[in-house]
Amino acid sequence: MKSFLSFLLFMICSMSWAQQRMSSTELSYLYNEENEFLIRYQVASQGNDYKVYLNFMLNDGNVRITDYNLRYDIRESYITEKIIESGDPIDSMKVLDVAFREFTYLLEFEKQNNNNLLVVDIYNVVKDEHFYLDIPLSGETTKPTSYLIFEADKDIPYFSKYINRNYPIRIKSVFGESLNYKVSGIENNKPVSLPPFDESERTEPTEVPIDTLYEINEAEFFEFYNEGYHTIYASDNPDSFIKILVADEFFPYFENYKDLIQPLIYVSSNKEYTEMRDAEDTRLAFENYVNNTITANQVIAKDFVKFYYRRVRESARLFTEDRAGWKTDRGMIFQVYGDPAQVFRNEKTELWVYTSPIGGRIRFIFDIIYDNGIRQFKLIRGNRYREEWMQAVTQWRAGRIIE
Numbered sequence: 001m002k003s004f005l006s007f008l009l010f011m012i013c014s015m016s017w018a019q020q021r022m023s024s025t026e027l028s029y030l031y032n033e034e035n036e037f038l039i040r041y042q043v044a045s046q047g048n049d050y051k052v053y054l055n056f057m058l059n060d061g062n063v064r065i066t067d068y069n070l071r072y073d074i075r076e077s078y079i080t081e082k083i084i085e086s087g088d089p090i091d092s093m094k095v096l097d098v099a100f101r102e103f104t105y106l107l108e109f110e111k112q113n114n115n116n117l118l119v120v121d122i123y124n125v126v127k128d129e130h131f132y133l134d135i136p137l138s139g140e141t142t143k144p145t146s147y148l149i150f151e152a153d154k155d156i157p158y159f160s161k162y163i164n165r166n167y168p169i170r171i172k173s174v175f176g177e178s179l180n181y182k183v184s185g186i187e188n189n190k191p192v193s194l195p196p197f198d199e200s201e202r203t204e205p206t207e208v209p210i211d212t213l214y215e216i217n218e219a220e221f222f223e224f225y226n227e228g229y230h231t232i233y234a235s236d237n238p239d240s241f242i243k244i245l246v247a248d249e250f251f252p253y254f255e256n257y258k259d260l261i262q263p264l265i266y267v268s269s270n271k272e273y274t275e276m277r278d279a280e281d282t283r284l285a286f287e288n289y290v291n292n293t294i295t296a297n298q299v300i301a302k303d304f305v306k307f308y309y310r311r312v313r314e315s316a317r318l319f320t321e322d323r324a325g326w327k328t329d330r331g332m333i334f335q336v337y338g339d340p341a342q343v344f345r346n347e348k349t350e351l352w353v354y355t356s357p358i359g360g361r362i363r364f365i366f367d368i369i370y371d372n373g374i375r376q377f378k379l380i381r382g383n384r385y386r387e388e389w390m391q392a393v394t395q396w397r398a399g400r401i402i403e
Contacts, residue, residue: 025132028343031334033314036060037068039122040159041135044174045144048111051174052118052135053148054090055159058101065103069123072107074115078134078346087121097156104156111137134345136375145240147173147181149232152221161320162245165224171232172219182238183214185230188245190323192265193332196364196379197386229322243374245320252316252324257282263312263326264289266335267396295399307401311335321376329379333364336392338403340364350377357395357402362388 029035040055058065070090073082090105097104107118120133138144149158152168163169171181187208194202210228215235224230224246233241254260261276264286268276272293279285290301315325315334325331333352334340340352347368354362362385366377395402 025134025344026342027132027134027345028340029131030133031318031343032339033317034059036063036124037122039120039133041133042148042157042159043135043137043144044146044148045111045138046146046175048113049175050107050109050111050137050144052107052109053096053157053159054105054107054120055156056103056105056122063124063126065101067124067126069125070105070120071123072118072120074109074111074137075117075119076114077117080117082119090120097154136347143240145234145242146175146177147171147179147234147242149242149244150219160317161325162247162251162316163224164247164249164251165227166249168221168223170219170221171216178218180218180235181216181232182235183216183224183230183232185210185212185226185228185246188228188247188323190229190327192262192327193329193379194381195266195385195389196333196381197383197389199381199383243322245322245324247324252313257286260309261286261289263309263335266332267308267393268293294397297399300399303401304396304399307403308335308396311338319377321374322371328377329366330377333379336389336396336402337362356388358388358391 030039036059038057038059042053044051044053054070056065056068056070071087072090073087075082088107088109090107094105094107095103096106116137118135118137120135122131122133123129124131148171149163150156150170150172151158152170158169173179187210189205189208191202191205194200210226210230212226214222216222227246227248229243229245231241231243233239248255258277261273261282264276265273268289272289276282276285276289290305291298294304295301311334312326315328315331317325319325319328319331319334321328326335330352337354341355342351342353344351344353345368350366350368352364352366354364356362364385365380367380369376369378392402
């Protein structure tokens with residue numbers, strides 16, 4: 001078995017790409033919503049004391065929790081070798097909560113100053129198959145808080161990347177402090193991502209503050225009433241914060257046809273999209289687009305809607321940042337191409353690999369950047385993607401689903 005910390009070297013000379021180094025551990029299962037299990041996490045710290053919460057959900061009726069052995073170890077970086085026979089077990093002693101086929105674990109440890117990566121080894125004993133999860137800890141760019149968003153009815157963190165408006169939560173210190181919190185927000189006006197071949201610079205819209213400023217006590221029940229991108233910070237430490245997108249009650253579904261039309265921007269011409277968006281009867285415009293532009297075959301039309309918008313919903317869980325998941329760079333690629341065949345990642349870069357329908361492979365590289373302490377993934381664009389992208393969009397427009 002290859003170590004998590006060895007590197008994959010690849011060079012695409014014909015595209016004049018610089019040599020990139022990636023972790024040799026394959027992480028595509030993280031973006032496969034049909035994987036046998038789903039896993040999420042939250043990290044809190046106070047000095048060098050860490051608490052990492054893992055939410056492990058069995059996602060296949062053929063697997064049981066006894067099929068898995070979970071262990072974790074802490075390393076300096078992606079290139080640090082794991083010590084043989086090392087790793088602490090994640091077992092029943094670390095279980096914090098159990099729901100239907102869902103287990104939440106709490107890992108508590110003291111981090112050494114030079115250890116910035118936690119690696120979870122998820123071993124399916126029956127299949128003799130290992131999966132790995134990489135969790136960045138505190139470093140130059142990652143700054144966990146000593147408090148987290150918690151569920152209102154359970155003493156476990158809230159694991160989703162977004163919160164629906166009017167959903168009850170609590171904000172709570174995980175180290176026994178009694179803190180007061182403030183919450184501010186900006187409007188969710190971020191645009192959709194540009195196609196992967198479009199290298200033009202685009203000015204982000206001006207941030208528009210939301211008028212409401214919330215003040216919350218420790219572990220107080222609380223609901224967001226305003227949609228937007230919100231910042232939660234302790235009153236006595238504004239430099240430490242959590243950011244989260246607050247969406248309407250229907251998200252990641254759509255309340256109306258005007259909103260339903262928005263994700264079609266990736267498979268529409270500018271003229272088609274503008275006409276749908278500005279139509280008086282957006283339901284009729286949507287139905288006409290699907291039945292006339294995509295296909296007149298009702299079965300194929302239903303499949304198009306089913307699979308296209310399933311990806312929108314999956315992107316919400318996987319890729320939501322300061323905007324809905326489907327609007328992000330990774331969400332855009334996922335929307336058109338589906339689950340990546342391979343994913344490799346290190347501290348600074350994430351690589352997605354797809355099999356091209358015309359032969360060879362398509363590779364998308366994302367720079368991992370930190371905007372005010374929040375990790376984001378920015379696609380390295382290039383005109384080399386134009387032909388492949390247009391072929392993929394043409395397939396969708398012909399009613400052929402890319403999987």
